[in-house]
Amino acid sequence: MPEEKKLSEKESLELIASMINKAKNSYIESGFGPLLWGTLITFCSLMTYAQIIFHFTIGFDIWLLSLLALIPQIYFSWRAKQQKNFTRHDETAMNYVWSTFVICIFFLSFYNYKTQPEYSVALYMMIYGVPTFITGGIRKFLPMIIGGVICWVCSIASFYTGFANGMLLMAISAASAWLIPGIILRKRYLKLKNV
Amino acid sequence: MFKELDPILHSQLRLAVMSLLIAVKEAEFTYIKEKTNATAGNLSVQVQKLKEAGYIEVVKQFKDNYPQTTCKITPVGVEAFEAYVQALQQYLHAGKG
Numbered sequence: 001m002p003e004e005k006k007l008s009e010k011e012s013l014e015l016i017a018s019m020i021n022k023a024k025n026s027y028i029e030s031g032f033g034p035l036l037w038g039t040l041i042t043f044c045s046l047m048t049y050a051q052i053i054f055h056f057t058i059g060f061d062i063w064l065l066s067l068l069a070l071i072p073q074i075y076f077s078w079r080a081k082q083q084k085n086f087t088r089h090d091e092t093a094m095n096y097v098w099s100t101f102v103i104c105i106f107f108l109s110f111y112n113y114k115t116q117p118e119y120s121v122a123l124y125m126m127i128y129g130v131p132t133f134i135t136g137g138i139r140k141f142l143p144m145i146i147g148g149v150i151c152w153v154c155s156i157a158s159f160y161t162g163f164a165n166g167m168l169l170m171a172i173s174a175a176s177a178w179l180i181p182g183i184i185l186r187k188r189y190l191k192l193k194n195v
Numbered sequence: 196m197f198k199e200l201d202p203i204l205h206s207q208l209r210l211a212v213m214s215l216l217i218a219v220k221e222a223e224f225t226y227i228k229e230k231t232n233a234t235a236g237n238l239s240v241q242v243q244k245l246k247e248a249g250y251i252e253v254v255k256q257f258k259d260n261y262p263q264t265t266c267k268i269t270p271v272g273v274e275a276f277e278a279y280v281q282a283l284q285q286y287l288h289a290g291k292g
Contacts, residue, residue, distance in 0.1 A: 007207055009200075009286040015207065016214045016280065022230045023218035085223035 031185030038179025045171035121166035125155035147177035224264035
């Protein structure tokens with residue numbers, strides 16, 4: 001790009017639009033986080049459902065996998081941060097939203113462990129919907145907005161089902177909130193990477 | 196009455212840098228270089244001019260033993276950029292009319 005080329009008014013506006021678009025294209029996320037957590041929570045919910053319905057046990061609490069999944073999540077987040085050479089305007093806000101979510105999930109797990117409430121599944125799905133809906137809204141990503149709403153609908157529905165069907169609803173929530181948006185993000189990311 | 200186009204911004208590379216920086220919170224020199232396809236020398240000179248005009252903030256530091264230059268648009272820069280875009284629109288509307 002020449003350093004001092006004078007531009008016409010039209011060229012200036014075109015340049016502004018093209019650079020803003022270039023910056024926006026850098027925003028495209030790899031979809032790793034939503035794919036990982038969407039797959040994991042959907043799988044754990046379905047496995048819990050299957051164990052109840054078909055009367056078998058796998059010998060350990062399947063939800064412990066979510067603690068293991070923290071390892072790749074932390075590693076890939078760290079690696080992405082190292083490679084990234086810009087910061088988005090909404091990044092700090094997003095980090096606070098998802099940190100609050102993680103803290104609430106740990107708090108809720110502790111609460112469930114201490115009190116064994118009847119409708120704990122509903123509480124989880126209600127909390128799943130919050131960061132998903134906010135992220136979808138701020139980043140104008142409709143699949144996550146819809147995913148957040150589905151979490152809340154499933155949360156209400158789970159008050160009228162037993163625990164086993166609640167697990168099915170949880171699988172629907174996780175697939176809608178993270179797995180499907182994660183697949184969409186991944187496809188977009190790979191498409192853009194190959195351009 | 197037409198507003199005069201800001202001479203600091205009315206230059207291809209400086210306008211490209213400002214347009215990028217308006218779209219992000221902050222960016223490293225390497226990011227700006229990659230997106231503008233400018234040479235490091237050219238870019239350094241133009242970044243310095245924007246800094247001297249008070250339109251951007253430049254922070255030089257070390258990251259993992261490598262020098263890292265980060266640029267961020269200032270409130271004065273945002274104001275100048277907005278005024279520049281408004282002036283451009285005014286010119287274009289006048290041209291159409």
